[in-house]
Amino acid sequence: MLKLLLFICLTCWVRSDTEQKCQEFTDLSIQSAITGTDLIVKLLLYTRKNQNCSESLSEYNSTDSTHLDVTKKTVFIIHGYRPTGSTPVWLSEIKELLLSVEDLNLIIVDWNKGATTLNYFTAVQKTKTVADILKKWIDQMLAHGASLDSIYMIGVSLGAHIAGFVGQMYNGKLGRITGLDPAGPSFTGKPPNERLDPTDALFVDVIHSDIDALGYRKPLGNIDFYPNGGTDQPGCPQTVFGELKGFQYFKCDHQRSVFLFLSSLQQSCNITTYPCDSYFNYKSGKCINCEAFQPMSCPILGYYADKWKNYLIQKDPPETKAYFDTSADKPFCMYNYFVDFITWNKSTRRGFIKIKITDNAGNTIESKVNSEAATFQQYRQASVLAGFYEDFEKISRISLTFSTRTLTGPKYKLRILRMRLRSITYPERWKLCRYDFVLLENIETIFKPIPCQGRDK
Missing domain, CATH: 2.60.60.20 (PLAT/LH2 domain)
Known part of the structure; x- marks a missing residue:
């Protein structure tokens, strides 16, 4: 009996210790969305040393971390509005792919408690608070040797504007921000200090995949990519009716920006894009001259878009729109x-x-x-x-x-x-x-x- 009690106690201790060290993204339900959630921000750190077991970071103290190396690039992944409370389907893949291409600190910003609500505008109101929390934590990193130009934020939908707010608080000195179909509702028509803006980082690239519904139509970065013109994405349902459609009709175009970014990490093919003033002119063959980018070609989409940074930010104004077409399935290459x-x-x-x-x-x-x-x-x-x-x-x-x-x-x-x-x-x-x-x-x-x-x- 004594051995049994000791075994149970040991099992509980191990389980408690594991849960403390290997926290997962907060997975909620539609019930949480109906009742609403109060904002709680968790920072989950992954590195090549702990790829399968996140380290939960103390909100304002980076010195407590076992795996954080402030001399390396730090990438923050910031999700957006979560109307059902579920974990983003792309989260595990983006973690694995980023750590496979580069030895870096990867921090998942989990604000699912706060983003989960049926009232989208309630989630919007919490974005600046999330940015304030991230700012305080980055201050701790800087105090222990990190540099602003080594910080890279990837924001999805509302997360793109959160990244922009953080960048504004550092006067645009963050290394890079990637906006994946930044949210349009509540942000369209707002001044630059109320949304993502090209001055929020040393380099800002944006993928617009749903400009006629959930995304933001106008340029927000140094280079703004518009796959298939930024509207209807191949392979996405064109109506709400039919087999396997329903909710996919509402989120497929919006979510395509994330999967295009993931494709760039897989490097099965490079998606070349063509700077142009309109999708019509691109389709008419008026924007295929890539000689200005020599010795490289026209910009490629996604993670490696910053290779064109020096050319893009030296333009006057330092903003470029680029268009391209994709296939309907991964890796989306044409x-x-x-x-x-x-x-x-x-x-x-x-x-x-x-x-x-x-x-x-x-x-x-x-x-x-x-x-x-x-x-x-x-x-x-x-x-x-x-x-x-x-x-x-x-x-x-x-x-x-x-x-x-x-x-x-x-x-x-x-x-x-x-x-x-x-x-x-x-x-x-x-x-x-x-x-x-x-x-x-x-x-x-x-x-x-x-x-x-x-x-x-």
């Missing part, structure tokens, strides 16, 4: 080409080009980007954007179909002096051409391209 045409029709033609490419093995893929209608004028170059979910290093055949998409009226011909296919994703590849042929409307034309010659290279 392989982009531009197809340039010079035509010799005397009359101007306006229409759409459907493009397919085939490799040496006979595999064929069709462009998934719905480009804007192109205007074909005599002896002037027109460009059509083509984006593919897959890529072929060697292309054996190209298929083109021209259409005006009119149901009545005559069928038109497009007389081509030169067609040129060039990869934007891999600009070092050979450009492929075809000379002097005719496209009949709604008739597929298939041909074998040749390497471009002379000035077409």
Whole structure:
């Protein structure tokens, strides 16, 4: 009996000790959202030495930490509004991926008690209090040798504005802030000191994936990325009805910014983006010149976007919008080409080009980007954007179909002096051409391209 009591006591002690050292993110329920929650902020530290067991940090004292190394980069992950109280589905993955790419301090800012409520505006009111708590804790880090430029905050939705508030309190000296679809409601139209702003850190990058609903439409950073124009994301439900939709309809676009960022950490492909003043101009082929970024290419999305920091912050004003298209599934990569045409029709033609490419093995893929209608004028170059979910290093055949998409009226011909296919994703590849042929409307034309010659290279 004595041994049994000792075993029970030892088990309880071990369990208590484990719970104290390995605290988890606060997981609440819809019941908590209905009744509302008072704000409690927990800071959960992960490093490569304790990847699977968080260390709960004392709110205002960094000297109590076992694993915190203030000489390393410190990344804060700040979640947003939690209408159901559940743990963010992406939290475990972002922790694992960040620690896999860099030896750093990773601090999960758990303010689920406070963010969990059915009243969104109640959560908004608590954002500045969360920022004040983080400021006091960072002050402790600075007192023990940390530097502001080594602090990187990644904020999701409301969390993006919390990061901005912290950055303002340090006069924009934080190293970096990444805003993942910063919240729009309650922040749209507010002055810079009431939201995330480009001056809140030495470098601010933002991904906007739901600008027509839950996200913020206008630029907020030194570079603002707009996947698929920032609105409807491929693979997300377009209506609230149907199998496996419902709540996904409301959060899928908003949450896509997080998954795009996660994709950049996996490095299975780099998502290249194209600085442009509008999505329309990007789709029309007017924003593909990346020569200004030499010796690098156009900016890539996500974790490594700061490689373009020096170029971006030296602009006047130091703000850039960048557009790109993605696929519907992870890792969301698109392989982009531009197809340039010079035509010799005397009359101007306006229409759409459907493009397919085939490799040496006979595999064929069709462009998934719905480009804007192109205007074909005599002896002037027109460009059509083509984006593919897959890529072929060697292309054996190209298929083109021209259409005006009119149901009545005559069928038109497009007389081509030169067609040129060039990869934007891999600009070092050979450009492929075809000379002097005719496209009949709604008739597929298939041909074998040749390497471009002379000035077409």
